[in-house]
Amino acid sequence: MTTLDAETRNPKGGDLVKRHRLSTRLWHWINAAMFFILLMSGLMIFNAHPRLYWGEYGANLDPAWLQIGVDDQQAGYLRIGDARIGTDGVLGRWEDADGQLRNRAFPYWATLPSNYNLALARRWHLTFAWVFAVGIFVYLVWSLLNRHVGRDLLPRRDEMRPSHILADLRDHMRLKLPRGIEAARYNILQKLAYLSVALVLIPGMVLTGLTMSPQMDASWPWLLDLFGGRQSARSLHFIFAFLLVLFVIVHLVMVLIAGPFNEIRSMITGWFRLPKERSK
């Protein structure tokens, strides 16, 4: 077995290469935990008022662009704009662990805590949001300084050609993943996905979250202008969270396809075994 540094030697399929820095690995696993805590406590907070609005104000008497509720026939539904989707049993009305029917937006298995408790969900959310917010800030500064962003994440010009992106998309669709030395670097779809998470979605989560704080709106009034008001920020907070859920699902599927043992090892120890080149 040979272990190589991908940058100094010319590794080939089958070799172990150092793939993830300690800072990336630490941040990854902290985020993995934060993702579930913040998502599930966030869904509980949403349950306290399962309606979303655009603009500065928005309450029960104002029009909501998204709503989860129970209709006249006692069936749960999700309404987005004018489109109404029956979600009985999952959203709006569902059976809890004791077989009791509950009229709440998100079901007990998706929330933290599982029984309705806005105060406790806020404690979870607003405590671990500090870890999440400080985490992205420190990681971005650190990754600029150690050139992780510039070297590994920013696309090269030739990678941004539409033909290259399309070709990579086609390979992903056919589950034809890079092998050999190609697998030592992020491909363009990975770069774009990781950059949009680290530069847009996660900072967006933190900033829209801060915009919901009345004291932060006093301290940093530009937050209200940036997102178009507190209720818009609340809506965007929900949309960004939904996009992060999509990212995590695709991310986990890709890990399973690419080989979970090798991928998880590389995110724990840093070492990644390059998949063998296809035989010609």
Place this chain on the structure above:
Amino acid sequence: MTRRLMTRRAALTGLVASPMILSGCDRLGQSPSFRNIVLSSGEWLSYRMHRLFGANAMAREYTEAEMSPDFRTNGSTRPQSAEYQRHLANGFATWSLKVSGLVEEPQAIPLADLRAMPSRTQITRHDCVEGWSAIGKWTGVPLGAVLDRVMLKPEARYIVFRCADALGLSPYYESIDLVDAFHPQTILAYGMNGSDLSQGHGAPIRLRVERQLGYKHAKFIMEIEAVDSLSDIGLGRGGYWEDTGFYEWYAGI
């Protein structure tokens, strides 16, 4: 082949284990020491950071055109006590605000006297802890002016509000620190949207403490008390919801 199976097993174990970890979180949240130490650290940090960097910041004020067409009521809207009902029936003509505790001159200030003091009108956004917001116009006397009138003693650190409404067994109560108490936008509002404050919104006066969430904005205020510690107020957490529902005392976020 064995490697394949093992990784698949590892993946399955992960899938099965994650709900167990999460139900572990659920149980952690029920442990009082975890709640009081770990889960309270966010409030502790936010409060200190906000006081360190934004103590004097002003909440945004809006124009008439930006006001909510309907400002919903919330919480208790009809205090049941006979005394309150009597005051309501005669337009609070004989009602007065008691100001007591760590002050040089405890007073009972009639509503007419409060109205005669210099007033402030502000169009601000009310944010409920549940998530909704409404924008309304509030008119009232700055709390700082009332506290100056009774002359706060130097050892006073918090202002406690005692209210006429009862949710459950005890009357509603709330408290704020002196930074918020003397903030120019912190007012005892007797007017809303150009009229007298309605019963549903907290007549005769309610607190507006614009940089905190709705449950801090005590309605139906009967008495104000200056104290040096919150430990003797209710169960010691400084407010009705803080004591009964584990809501944060500092609700700036």
